[in-house]
Amino acid sequence: MRREEQPIEVIEIGSLVDRAAQKKVEGNRLVAISCAAVEGKYEVTYSFEERDHRFTNLRVVVEPGGTVPSVTPVYWGAFVYENEIHDLFGLDVTGINVDYGGHFFDTKVKHPFALTPATRPPEKTEET
Amino acid sequence: MSLELLLFLILFPLLTAVLCLVLPDHPIRRWVIRVSGVLIGAGAVYLLVTSYDSGMRLIDVPHEPVGMIMQVIVLAIALLVLYLGVRYRKPLAVGLILVQTALVQYFEFQYAPGLAMEANLFVDEFSIIMALIIGVIGSLICIYAISYMRCYHEHHPEIEDRRRSFFFIMFVFLSAMFGIVFSNNLLWFFFFWEVTTLASFLLIGYTRTEEATNNAFLALHMNLLGGIGFALALLYIGVTGAPLGLDRLVEGGAAVALVPAVLIAFAGLTKSAQLPFSSWLLGAMVAPTPVSALLHSSTMVKAGVYAIIKFAPVLSGTVPGLMVALVGGTTFFLASAMAITQSNAKRMLAYSTIANLGLVVACGGIGTYEAVWAAILLIVFHAVAKSLLFLSVGTVEHQIHSRDIEDMDGLIVKMPRVAAMILIGITGMFLAPFGMLISKWASLRAFIDAPGGLVFVLLIAFGSGVTLFFWAKWLGRLITRPLDEENIEGRVKTEEISVLFALSALVIGVCLLFPRIAHSLVEPYVLSIYGMVTQLGQDNEIIMILMLAMILVLPLTMLYFGNGRDRRKLDVYMSGRATTPDMHFKGSAGIDRQLSLHNYYLEGYFGEGKLMRIGVAVSVLLVLTMLELIVVPGVLA
Amino acid sequence: MIAWLYGIAFVILAPLLGGLVAGIDRRVTARMQGRVGPPILQSFYDVGKLFEKERAYVRASQNFYILGYLIFIAFSGALFFAGGDLLLVIFALTLSHIFLVIGAYSVTSPYALIGAERELIQLMAVEPMIILVSVGFYLASGSFYVSEIAAYGGPLILLLPGVFIGFFYALTMKLRKSPFDIATCHHAHQEIVKGVTTEFSGSTLGMVEIAHWYEAVLLIGITWLFFAWNPLVAVVAVALVYLAEIFIDNTTARAKWGFALGSIWLVTLVSTVANLAVFYIGGMA
């Protein structure tokens, strides 16, 4: 069994879209955008893959309340990830091409993965 | 007796017309129209009562001085058209009217004096039927027009109110129509023919908008072209010395009358808006609805097919006749197909009119006794049902401010009575056991036995499939009820509703009485012409009536199903979405969407443009062949 | 008088036969799919159950239309079996389908509407063929009356092979079999849910089912006419035709309506022209 190399490069938010565009020019596809709430900050990681399966990542770190620019101008299909991140983490992504406006996942608890999730009183909490 | 009655029918509308022109917009004028309408209708009925069993009767009216007056009027018409053509810069119209006038004048001075005419008027069962259509339906439409036009001008303040001339032309038109169906002298026939052309031209252009003017000239061009055909027929008669009387000419058979018959059939094709001339009728839909109902569906366009059917015995079995029939058959199928793509109710009705006239033309071109039998019934059923539909659409349009079929959903709630009457009209147009279907059935049978009948059988088989589609989807639209609507029917004028009621009663009545109509009017006529007659078979008539009775009784079950006391009302299935009364649902991305249901228009398959191109190409070919077939032998000879 | 008795017998017996045929159909289909399948009488159980269900409605008028559908389809069948005019039978059949379509329109539901539109397309596709079948019978036997066509001495199938092929092709759609089950199909899982019957439940749906049975028997009757000169052959032929339809049902994917309409029209045109032209050419000579 081979274990993949997985370089993660932490970059500034401002250079994100340019770097993504560069990745696209280099022939990468966007594999995933993942978000994690770690130590009071959000890490948003953009994973790319080249045709020979080389797997690389760009990471931006966002303060709570901060925003991330959308990479949909570069990768049209990124809207699913960005809408998901918005709905689960409450992180604002600006300029998504297909914006679900917070209705990608209608969850019982708003932004459940956020550092401070906005809870909504459940309609019915009876549990047997 | 008959003479007076015929003169009454021709002249009395003229009198009313003059009264309409001089009287101001005042209750008196409205009463004049109402009373005249009733009298004209009564006159037509009286004609039926007095002469339905007396066969064809020629009536001798001296040609002079009527002929002189007519010639003056023809010249006046020509001058008017000339003036308008110059004013609106329509060189084609100018050219056509000049050619036509030249031809007619040449005929008048060169040949007319030499042609002896004994009976200038006549009446037979067919003209009685036509007179009934003109008299009863025509006057009903005129009465309807009173309140319709008032409403019309309220809705369209930008249009100049010229109701005086409107009613003037309407009644002149009625007079001319009576003239057409009673004329035995082809010159007279031609005169009245030209009057209807002019009436149609003026009424289409009523609103004087640019579109209306253009469409009016389009109609004028086509009809003048037909008029030239007619004039040529007269000229041919003059040159060859063939009889000028319709009766004699037709008796002469193909040997004598084929050339004029074909030329007049050509004129008939233009007048009844067959391909390739159908575009004018679609353009004519810009006119106020009573005009569409009267001129462009139930009467004037019928003058065209009337002429063709009159000459059916001549055309029968000839190649040019077959060409005429093929033009009709092609028109029937293609116009029905194009009707599928229409959501504008009036345009759809126009296409359906063209299609049905095509069927009549096909019957006339085939010209066998069965075909003529079917054709006459088609004319009757079509006239009643179509006028009802046009008028209902007019009424609906004034209430919902749209003539689009898609906007008529929920009409069964909004305007239940009008909707029910449209339902009657639609079912009358295509469903067993109502009239049109009986006639289609009859024409199918007529076609099977005709030479080359396979083509017609195919056209009618496919055409009726297509017909089914566009009528049924309109029917469906009326009873689709997306929202809880309120009833707005109270706003409709009583007079309009009453006319609609009368016409609905006529549709049902004609269906119920159709065996009677067939036996006492159509069959004697066919018998007198052909010496043979067809019948539907008594058992089938009984079954038809039985079906009709069932359909009429079936709504009574609503009484049983209507009350939902012991039942539960379920919501409409919306794929698990909550069904709200206003039919909204939560869509993707949290967007609130409204359910929107519409009919199919199958644009990709029955696109108007595509079919029209095909139709024009085919029919131009057919018409040219038809004309060539009479010209070439003539030249050779 | 006897004729009327036949008609009445149809009204009474056709549901029994139709239900049985439907049951056998399902069973055979199951076998073709390697399954056991439902009991032969399953269709009767289904309809019985539907009449046991609550009488719920979406629009109060829906039952009226469906009743009209049922009555007229029974009527057209009765007319057929009473030996009536074939054209009249076809027109009555069309009328009944219009009732069904209108019923579907009246409930104002998205899927019923699409079903209604498709049902209309289906009617439009099949109508020419059905009319031409009767024309074919007329040309071959000289009569439109079912009784006289049935009494025609010779094998009509030999005179009308092309018409029969066209009819067989259209029959697939009439019986709502794949590939032409575009409006409502007997199987679940269609993109338009259940098409015209989406909103009907309980006894309303039961009536639709019974109407289907009537229609199936009527169509079997029309098929029979091609072979009517020899009852034994006719029984075998009708059974084979039906089996062939089931077989086709199981060997094809559902076509899209555009293809369905186009191909049925094309087959109608080609097969009937090729066949019927013979009569006209023969007639001229």
Next chain:
Amino acid sequence: MGLITIAKTISRNVFGGPATRRYPAEPAKRYDLTRGRLVFEPENCRLCRICMLRCPTQAIVVERKERTWEIDHFRCITCGNCVDLCPANVLHLEPVYREPEADRPAKEFHRIPEPPPENADAGCETPGV
């Protein structure tokens, strides 16, 4: 062109007979490993609570004080994790499925018999390592 490519399969099906396993007329097909339902034998239970703590669905509740062991079968996914981990081997899986119920049934409840005195509290590992 494969007009009816499936015809071969269809005819094989027709002539080969149905493949149906006629449950319930015939018993269901089972294998030795089939995970039907969880069975608990209270006798040897040491109340170590590993089953409770490592149950992915928390279907098992063990009360040491009351000496009870209970399972909600309507939560158990029969993964067998507890069976693998149980140090006393008091749990095992049977290849028989549970029957449907008309009501949410009460949990399956067991009282653990008092062990012989020398075994009391012995064998209790620190859970969850």
Next chain:
Amino acid sequence: MAYMKRSPWIIHYDGSSCNGCDIEVLACLTPLYDVERFGIINTGNPKHADIFVVTGSVNEQGRQVIRNIYDQMPEPKVVAAFGICACSGGIFRECYNVDGGIDQVIPVDVYIPGCPVRPEQIIDGIVRALGVLEEKLAKMKEDGR
């Protein structure tokens, strides 16, 4: 009488299941289990269905859908909760978006455990549901509907 028992038509809705139970429900239709032997048809249309088969637990967006389907089914109708998620919320019970079993939204008549339910259990469950269906029919008749 009581054709009800011979012709149960089902509608299946996937609450928020992992698919395991869904594919087993579908597998029941296929040759090896062939529930059409019992007259069962998977209609997919609430208006036609007698038995509402729910797999998976109830989540936030599914509540209204389940309720809507249930309301659109004509009486008599039975709800069968297939699999532990539908019964109790199962392994996902503690997830933030899961409300628990189907009985949180609509009354459940038959509970069938299993993760996932097996085809045999599904057959057993539907047989069980048929009994309830008949009872409900009898009751409906008593009430004179």
Next chain:
Amino acid sequence: MSKQIVIPFGPQHPVLPEPIHLDLVMEDERVVEALPSIGYVHRGLEKLVEKRDFRDFVYIAERICGICSFIHGMTYCHAVEGVMDLPVPPRANYLRTVWSELSRLHSHLLWLGLMADAMGFESLFMQSWRLREHVLDDMEETTGNRVIQGSCKVGGVRRDISDAKLREIADGLEELRPQLEDLRDVFVRDSSVRHRLGGLGTLTEQQAWELGAVGPVLRACGVANDIRQTGYAAYDELDFTPAVETAGDCWARTAVRAEELFTSIDLIQQAAEKIPEGPIEVKVTGNPKGEFYARSEQPRGEVIHYVKANGTKNLVRFRVRTPTFSNIAPLVVSMKGIELADVPVVVLSIDPCIGCAER
């Protein structure tokens, strides 16, 4: 002249085995706009890592989806093993490969059946599912459950398969091969199927790659991208070439999946030959710390399990990017201009696993 029809398609709809919703805006039956919305199966199980021991979480990971359940469990294990740098015994890797490929077989057969169902081809659906039961029997016999196997664990596998049994499975699949070939021929050659699938929902190679399409959707566009090539589990020791088509339409996607049935059979047979003796698991000690992206090829395409751990028995973040999620954007693009009857076909052509996509 056409007017727009707006209807809701889903969440409950007979052709949709799982709830999704589409607003369909159509003219006649031509779809002019169709935006999918999901969330009906969203449970939020990623957050359960905060409550469960990382070793037990594999059972939850398996239940992300009941169809490709084994591969989810395995990928989760890879992720944890990647963080902890655990050396998994070779035999365990081979067994994982065998079960993965069995899963792929059953999933593809399931999907082929559903596709047939979406086209209204019922007997083909029945046939696919009938053949699938063979695979399920193998599954149940080796793992104890038909659908959710529960046979993978962090550090190895829970159960061994005897070499004899492995050969038996391989031989059984060999016997199944002719029937599967017949099945493939129907999907690839039958004219009524081609009528429904050909030229439908076409994506170009460039589009598919840039939209992030994965799995058969990508391979149907001519990109030989298969995560198995990265050599996880025992794939680096087995020989295979990914099935590729170039048409990019629904038919090509079907053909790719049909072809992959045989790739899977070959892989299982190779594994049965080459499988080494040895232990099937290593003991897991301590807690993970660090992060890792585990990628593997599911029947639907590339799945990614991302794990971030801080040295406690509960993980900090667990994130799954499933192939369906990635294929939503390509789906939206390929829905343009299709007909209503094609909607279920195109939706199914990406083999949507909503349970996966929403977690």
